[in-house]
Structure formats: C-alpha cells, structure tokens
Amino acid sequence: MAKKEHISETPATQLLRKHKVAFTEHPYDYEEHGGTGVSSRELGVDEHHVVKTLVMQDEAAKPFIVLMHGDCKVSTKNLARNLGCKSVEPCKPEVATRHSGYMIGGTSPFGTKKAMPVYVEDSILALETIYINGGRRGYLVGIKPQVLTELLNVKAVHCALAE
Numbered sequence: 001m002a003k004k005e006h007i008s009e010t011p012a013t014q015l016l017r018k019h020k021v022a023f024t025e026h027p028y029d030y031e032e033h034g035g036t037g038v039s040s041r042e043l044g045v046d047e048h049h050v051v052k053t054l055v056m057q058d059e060a061a062k063p064f065i066v067l068m069h070g071d072c073k074v075s076t077k078n079l080a081r082n083l084g085c086k087s088v089e090p091c092k093p094e095v096a097t098r099h100s101g102y103m104i105g106g107t108s109p110f111g112t113k114k115a116m117p118v119y120v121e122d123s124i125l126a127l128e129t130i131y132i133n134g135g136r137r138g139y140l141v142g143i144k145p146q147v148l149t150e151l152l153n154v155k156a157v158h159c160a161l162a163e
Helices: 011-018 035-043 076-083 093-100 122-126 146-152
Strands: 024-027 050-058 063-069 072-074 088-090 118-121 130-136 139-143 155-157 160-162
Touching: 011 130, 011 139, 011 146, 024 130, 035 050, 035 130, 050 076, 050 093, 063 072, 063 093, 063 122, 076 088, 076 118, 076 155, 118 122, 118 146, 122 146, 122 155
Parallel strands: 050 130, 063 118, 118 155
Antiparallel strands: 024 139, 050 063, 050 088, 072 160, 130 139
C-alpha cells in the first residue's frame, strides 16, 4: 500500500490549494522508467484512471501538454489532425523540463514554469476520479477531472491508442 508521510509543497499543490481544490495525496515508491503501471499498482487503482502528463511540440517547436490515460499511447497523427498542424512529437526530456519546470517522471500540468496549451483525451473527463502527477516523482494527487477544465482551460481531443 502507499506509504504515508509528509509531502512538501510543489508548484502543483500550491496552485491547487490556492484555488481551494479538494485533492487526495498519493505518495508511492518511484521506479525509474516504471511509468503509470508502477503507480497504479502501488496505489491499487486502475491504470486507466492514472493520467500521464506529456510535454509535446508541434512542427514549429511550439510546446503544449497532452493528458492521456496511463494505459494508452498518443496517436501523434490523430493529435496533429485534431490540432490542425502538420506534425507533433514528444519534447526531448531536457526541453520538456525547461518548459514545465518539472523533472521527467514528475511532470504535472498544474503550476508549470511556462504557460502552455493543455489538451486532454476526451474520455478522461468522463471518469469519476483521476490520479495525476502532483509535481514530484513518486507523488500523485487524486482529483475530479472537472478541475482540469476549471483551472487549465483544457481542450478535449481524441487521440488515444491502446498500449
């Protein structure tokens, strides 16, 4: 089961608290390259409800965030079509860190260093509760998906591929 300990503030939790968002804290033992499979197993939640935060860019190297189910991949072809651009690709880790201010494996869509458009797989918004990175490796927060539309002005897209 998840370990109970004091969690220090991150830019993400500061933003959530500032906006009086109810959230639950879920620390777990982070594993390098473990992904959402590790966090869902450690927390005992369905991987489909764990949301990964991906920093991507279009052909002009303009960054944006995509929120995707943990058990799915992003179809870059469908996403580019949704966004009306030629191509999209994940940012290199050091570029993603520069844009978000977070380490890879600890990226949250909340409290990013640079303001970026945020796109969410539309079916995420239909879930009851989602578990999304709280701004540190080995730390997820549980929130209602409506928080994404209220705080981040997300745009829904349809680009999920089963892993």
